[in-house]
Amino acid sequence: MAVAYLGSITVDCDDPAVLANFWAELLGGVIAASSEKFVGVKLPHVILTAIRIPNYQPPFWPDQNPPKQIHLDLSVADLDAAQAEAVRLGARLCDYQPAPDKRRVLLDPAGHPFCLCLPRSP
Incomplete structure (x- = not known):
C-alpha cells in the first residue's frame, strides 16, 4: 500500500511564467495558480510548478x-x-x-x- 502519491514536481528557474507556459503547451496543461514567485501547471495526474530562484x-x-x-x-x-x-x-x-x-x-x-x-x- 502506498504511503504517499506524487502531488507535484517543482522546477527552479529565473522566469516562472515563461517556463510554466512552455510546459503547459507541451504537455497540454493549464495554468492553475501564479504569483511573482511561482506558476503552477495542472496536468492530468500531477501539478508541475515553476519557481523563481534568486541567481538561478x-x-x-x-x-x-x-x-x-x-x-x-x-x-x-x-x-x-x-x-x-x-x-x-x-x-x-x-x-x-x-x-x-x-x-x-x-x-x-x-x-x-x-x-x-x-x-x-x-
Whole structure:
C-alpha cells in the first residue's frame, strides 16, 4: 500500500511564467495558480510548478556542473514531430544525442534537460 502519491514536481528557474507556459503547451496543461514567485501547471495526474530562484543557474548537459538534479522522460509516438513542436514552443535541441533513434535530449526555456522518448516495449 502506498504511503504517499506524487502531488507535484517543482522546477527552479529565473522566469516562472515563461517556463510554466512552455510546459503547459507541451504537455497540454493549464495554468492553475501564479504569483511573482511561482506558476503552477495542472496536468492530468500531477501539478508541475515553476519557481523563481534568486541567481538561478541552469544545469549543463551532459556535463554535471552545475548538476541537472532532475529530468523528465516524455513518451511520444513520433520523435521528429515531437521535437519540432518542443522547439517551436521554446525548447533547444542538445548537441550531444546519445541515442537519437530512441530518444532526443532537449533543454526547456530555463535550461533543464528533458527527453522525448519512443515508448518502451514491456
